[in-house]
Amino acid sequence: MTAQKKxxxxxxxxxxxxLAKNKEVLMVNQEEDVPxxxxxxxxxxxxxxTKVVFLSGEEEIAGPALWEKMAKFxxxxxxxxxxxxxxxxxxxxxxxxxxxxxxxxxxxKTIVLTGAQMSGxxxxxxxxxxxxxxxxxxxxSLRANLINALQVATETLxxxxxxxxxxxxxxxxxxxxxxxxxxxxxxxxxxxxAKVDFGISLKSDLSYPKKATKIFSKINSKLLIVDNSLADxxxxxxxxxxxxxxxxxxxxxESLTEEQAKIIKVLDLPVIFYHPVYLNPSKLGIHLLACSWxxxxxxxxxVLSNFTKTQDVATQLASDVAGEFLNI
Amino acid sequence: xxxxxxxxxEQAESKNILHYFKKAKIEVLNNANKxxxxxxxxxxEALVIxxxxxxxxxxxxxxxxxxxxxxxxxxxxxxxxxxQLKNWLSSPNFKEKITVKLWxxxxxxxxxxxxxxxxxxxxxxxxIHLKYTLRISPKISDYLIWKSKDVNKKKADMIxxxxxQMMAEDKAYQKFLQEKFKLKD
Numbered sequence: 001m002t003a004q005k006k007x008x009x010x011x012x013x014x015x016x017x018x019l020a021k022n023k024e025v026l027m028v029n030q031e032e033d034v035p036x037x038x039x040x041x042x043x044x045x046x047x048x049x050t051k052v053v054f055l056s057g058e059e060e061i062a063g064p065a066l067w068e069k070m071a072k073f074x075x076x077x078x079x080x081x082x083x084x085x086x087x088x089x090x091x092x093x094x095x096x097x098x099x100x101x102x103x104x105x106x107x108x109k110t111i112v113l114t115g116a117q118m119s120g121x122x123x124x125x126x127x128x129x130x131x132x133x134x135x136x137x138x139x140x141s142l143r144a145n146l147i148n149a150l151q152v153a154t155e156t157l158x159x160x161x162x163x164x165x166x167x168x169x170x171x172x173x174x175x176x177x178x179x180x181x182x183x184x185x186x187x188x189x190x191x192x193x194a195k196v197d198f199g200i201s202l203k204s205d206l207s208y209p210k211k212a213t214k215i216f217s218k219i220n221s222k223l224l225i226v227d228n229s230l231a232d233x234x235x236x237x238x239x240x241x242x243x244x245x246x247x248x249x250x251x252x253x254e255s256l257t258e259e260q261a262k263i264i265k266v267l268d269l270p271v272i273f274y275h276p277v278y279l280n281p282s283k284l285g286i287h288l289l290a291c292s293w294x295x296x297x298x299x300x301x302x303v304l305s306n307f308t309k310t311q312d313v314a315t316q317l318a319s320d321v322a323g324e325f326l327n328i
Numbered sequence: 329x330x331x332x333x334x335x336x337x338e339q340a341e342s343k344n345i346l347h348y349f350k351k352a353k354i355e356v357l358n359n360a361n362k363x364x365x366x367x368x369x370x371x372x373e374a375l376v377i378x379x380x381x382x383x384x385x386x387x388x389x390x391x392x393x394x395x396x397x398x399x400x401x402x403x404x405x406x407x408x409x410x411x412q413l414k415n416w417l418s419s420p421n422f423k424e425k426i427t428v429k430l431w432x433x434x435x436x437x438x439x440x441x442x443x444x445x446x447x448x449x450x451x452x453x454x455x456i457h458l459k460y461t462l463r464i465s466p467k468i469s470d471y472l473i474w475k476s477k478d479v480n481k482k483k484a485d486m487i488x489x490x491x492x493q494m495m496a497e498d499k500a501y502q503k504f505l506q507e508k509f510k511l512k513d
Contacts, residue, residue: 042421043390143394
């Protein structure tokens with residue numbers, strides 16, 4: 001061997017579908033499932049000294065409670081590992097990557113997220129899709145994704161990033177797309193950290209952010225998400241909002257209707273208007289611009305969990321806290 | 329047959345190995361030549377690593393094994409960490425897929441030939457997936473139609489069986505197969 005192999009911790013939180021030698025579908029839904037699952041991927045230890053830790057099964061939704069658990073584990077174990085890989089459900093990878101970006105700001109550890117093309121517990125409901133993936137691609141792509149994730153996890157990546165298929169993209173820039181039953185991640189500003197063909201070509205000069213490390217433990221705030229399209233009924237919004245800490249409005253139309261503006265005016269909680277590019281000036285709420293929709297949701301959850309004064313909320317939302325602002 | 333050759337070993341020996349592949353008419357993709365005619369490792373039949381098992385070589389090895397492709401590792405140094413390699417080789421997951429032979433100028437090409445010979449006999453090469461356009465006369469067509477009905481077989485199956493039988497009975501071809509990778513200077 002050449003240099004000492006890196007120590008990499010693989011956290012399992014759904015998205016673990018793989019095929020055994022007998023073509024049986026294996027997934028990790030509880031800790032006891034790990035050894036059999038791991039047996040299908042003996043090659044992982046060629047690349048690094050790996051340890052697999054079970055966090056949650058295929059049934060659990062990757063939401064704020066799980067993100068807090070992940071962040072707590074990584075912050076607590078950071079000194080014991082060179083890098084961390086999160087295996088989770090493909091549909092939730094972007095939100096999870098964003099959550100870790102805000103919770104573990106500038107942690108100076110490489111964190112890579114990946115998963116299988118399919119997730120969930122019930123094979124019966126997805127039989128046709130599973131068969132199509134097996135016939136066309138030989139499985140659910142987890143083994144290749146994990147090998148690629150391990151390879152990039154030995155490098156310095158600035159923030160939590162998603163390795164899936166042939167691309168490595170920052171979680172804050174990622175967009176989930178689907179083509180012919182296949183998920184893939186594109187970058188909102190067409191900037192990729194790495195591409196895979198024969199080998200992995202990593203972008204040069206990648207480094208950890210130079211800002212001070214800030215670890216947060218809370219992201220589990222009560223956020224009401226609405227949009228201002230005419231299809232979204234706001235009639236019950238005033239009463240509903242009483243149970244929440246803030247309202248995030250996705251601006252589908254350029255401005256609010258008079259009726260919508262009246263409702264917003266009487267709400268006694270922070271109201272955040274989101275658009276990826278431009279918002280008309282308004283004093284009705286706080287503006288959140290220039291980031292992905294997933295980053296907007298997670299950032300708002302994080303801000304509301306950690307800042308109580310409206311002015312602080314506004315300041316944080318206007319700042320590029322964790323590299324989430326896009327240059328598009 | 330297409331293989332991926334990854335080398336970080338001595339350049340002169342690498343060139344000799346590439347020259348050997350060329351003479352043996354093996355299509356080779358390698359890390360020194362960036363020209364690619366395959367999309368990814370999925371398209372190649374085997375991986376040959378010469379030199380040291382560095383990070384990149386380990387990556388290719390893991391990827392090849394995950395796709396059930398055979399790997400020939402030719403370490404160029406005696407001081408290699410043999411105990412770890414032995415661990416891998418004794419693992420039921422790898423022992424059939426990884427071959428490790430210390431590279432020596434005298435025996436190295438023989439080891440390569442044996443590996444390629446094994447690949448050539450691999451059951452994967454019996455898979456029927458290559459298309460071949462065959463233009464025939466109406467007379468031959470009439471005969472194929474009549475014969476396929478007579479023996480109750482598809483025309484394509486019948487032709488394949490005839491060719492397989494010819495191959496098996498062709499002593500000169502069998503001799504060629506035995507020696508095709510044992511090249512003389």
